[in-house]
Amino acid sequence: MIGERLKQARLGAGLSMDALVAKMDHFLTKQAISKYETGKSVPGSEVLVRLAEVLSVKTSYFMQQPKVNVEFIAYRKHSRLPKAEANRLQVRITNHLEHYCWLAALFPTSDGKPVQRATTGIPKPRQAKSVEDAERIAKELREEWKIGMDPIENMVETLEDHASAVLALDADERFDGISAWATVHGDEGRMVPVLVTNAGMSGDRQRFNLAHELGHLIIKQRSVKEDEDTAHRFAAALLVPDEAAYKELGRSRSRIEFDELLLLKHKYGLSMQAWLRRAKDLGVISPSWYKNTVVIFRKRRWHKQEPGKQVAPERPLRFKQLVLRAMAEGIISRERAEELNPGVVSLIGREGEMTKAKKIATLPLDERRKLLKVAAERAAHEYETDKELTAFTELDVAVND
16 A cells, blocks of 8 residues: 555656655665565655655555556557656546545435436447447437537536546646546446546647547547547547538538638637548548648648637536535535645635634633633544544554564
């Protein structure tokens, strides 16, 4: 347990073993760290405190049993993302999912399962022998989710409504997205679909990335190249079904005006470039006209940022809602809520806490002493009964023995 957590914290900090040794001013050797991570040796409390300081985690983090096992499917543009950064992202995602799954399990439905707003979640992977099969799978998913052929108003909300854990991370610009399955320990192997995108991207890119990663989850994997092509086709078909595309563009066009692409971009939340590709794939425009137009986009640098007003980014809300509900029901403190989701507590809430503190300060001395005595007794009880708080004492005893 400690070794696994130590390695996770080290990778989350983006450090190699050598880098960790240097950051600790050679307080530990590389060999010692290796033994700790592989479980061949157990660090004492003093060492854990030093490690926690350097790795920017709480000491209790090392004592917590991992709650989920995360199987990452594939990185988009993986070759452009440095290994250290990829490791950091994986750890951030895993840590977030542990909190997410723990909070979701606090509020089960009558059947004991975590709350799910829609009756149909992410389906089991399906076979796609060609990219054209992605069209069929996207259409089947729309039917199962009962969202018709209209534009998807909010992609993040739709995914969260269908039992997905959606994350928007502040990350390296070379990171587009990733998908994963999180298996929850001690919950009959319950698997949570995970979809991650870059919070710094425009809304249309986020929506496409999430749809693309969804494709990786529900289409059986083949080769990397085929998987990427199929996931791209699935994403476009999910955001703009062929019927909707034909309705908007017609069956055959000699050209499409840029202003028309801009209007469609905002109606469907799909980029101008993705609309062009969609029109080519459906045979609405010729491959040669598509190719020439792509060249124009690159010359004008529209492939980096398209002209006109940008589509606003979408933000996941489910985790924030779970944190606020847990706080409202007294399961977690206001401080813990802020720790889990920085900024989740409103200014009004903070002012309320300040007002409460000011009221206590105006009480007579005897009343304040009574309150402090009750708080001290409660803290002592928590220390005696909370296994996590006494873990280091027990650990030192085990090490010394």
